[in-house]
Amino acid sequence: MDMRYHFDKPEIYLSLYGERYICEHPVYNSCTLYRIEKRGLAVIQQRFDSETKSTWWSEVDPWITDALYLHPDFREYFEMRAGACTDGLYPTVTVRQIMWALKMKPIQKERWETVFDRRDI
Template identity: 70%
Template sequence: MRYHYKKPDIYLSMYGKLYICNHPVYDRCTLFTIGDKGLAVIQQRFNPDTKTTYWTEVDSWLTDSLYLHPKFKKFFDERAGECTDGLYPTVSIRQIMWALKMKPIQRQRWETCFDRRNI
């Protein structure tokens, strides 16, 4: 039995697009849009050379699984919003996977989380 979401051998990334912006936490994210509303999703990365973490777009092998999930539309409608000053409402990959009741990706020791709902 799998406890964590595993990267599939074959995948296609048709949904979500890379969005570059000027957010205080990140400068690149995966943006899902429906009509005028959008939802930015970010994932934390680790740089072993400098031993620092940073937030960036979601792995491409996760985007279709998120967008095609049966509960995604409801989550999107609750959390998405229109662009304000070039920024969309944002969630982390863990927040959305938890809300959709998906198996989470493996957690790393260096990962941090947000205490609040809005990023």
């Protein structure tokens, strides 16, 4: 039985689902976009630059994309949170929000991470 607490990067992985999407969102300019028909859900992950000590949001690690999409509860979550594209933007969630909602083991939390204090980004 696997008792690891965190979702760890596998040695071998595919990234077939989700696409890198470039946009002009106030919080990020690239994300991982999951699209089903005319609706989409953008997922973002926080990054850190150790030189400048600055953080930014962008697409999620490629080794997580398929694990999210293939999760048995993904479609239900997508139906709840996804929406049509408005001014080039889709409804957005952080990778932690979706992993928590799907009851997946979280990715390792970094000291520098910040969180959104509201549901909608």
